[in-house]
Amino acid sequence: MKKLLLMSFVLVAAVLVLAACGSKSSDTNNAGSGVEETGTAASASIVIKASRFEFDQPVYKIKKGEPTEITLESEDGVHNMEAPDLNLTVNSGKPKVVTLNDAGEYEFHCDIMCGTGHSKMIAKIVVE
Ligand SMILES: [Cu+2]
Known part of the structure; x- marks a missing residue:
C-alpha cells in the first residue's frame, strides 16, 4: 500500500514538472524574437x-x-x-x-x- 502511495506521488510530481516545462516553453516563444506566422494577408x-x-x-x-x-x-x-x-x-x-x-x-x-x-x-x- 505504501508503495502504491509513493508511486502515485512520483507520478503527480512528474506531471507537475512536465506542466511547468510546457508553460515555460510557450512563454519563451511569446517573448522571443517576435516571429509570428499569421493566417492573415500580408501587407x-x-x-x-x-x-x-x-x-x-x-x-x-x-x-x-x-x-x-x-x-x-x-x-x-x-x-x-x-x-x-x-x-x-x-x-x-x-x-x-x-x-x-x-x-x-x-x-x-x-x-x-x-x-x-x-x-x-x-x-x-x-x-x-
Ligand atoms: Cu546551401
Whole structure:
C-alpha cells in the first residue's frame, strides 16, 4: 500500500514538472524574437533569390510589426533560408507570412548543403 502511495506521488510530481516545462516553453516563444506566422494577408512582401552561392542582396528590409510575406526563390539547385535568431526557416516555393516585432539585424544563411560555396550563403534581414 505504501508503495502504491509513493508511486502515485512520483507520478503527480512528474506531471507537475512536465506542466511547468510546457508553460515555460510557450512563454519563451511569446517573448522571443517576435516571429509570428499569421493566417492573415500580408501587407508587404520580400523576395529572396538564392543561387549558387549567394543571395541576391546582402540585406533585406522588413518593417517592424508589418505582416510580411517572405518568398524564397531558388534560381538553381536547392536552397533555403534559415534565420536562427528569428526561429524562421523559409523553403523555396513555400512563402511564409511573418510579423517581426523586434527591430534589429538578423543574419540568415542557406540551410541546405548545396555545394562547395554553401557556407558563403549568408545575408541579413533588417527589421526597422
Ligand atoms: Cu546551401
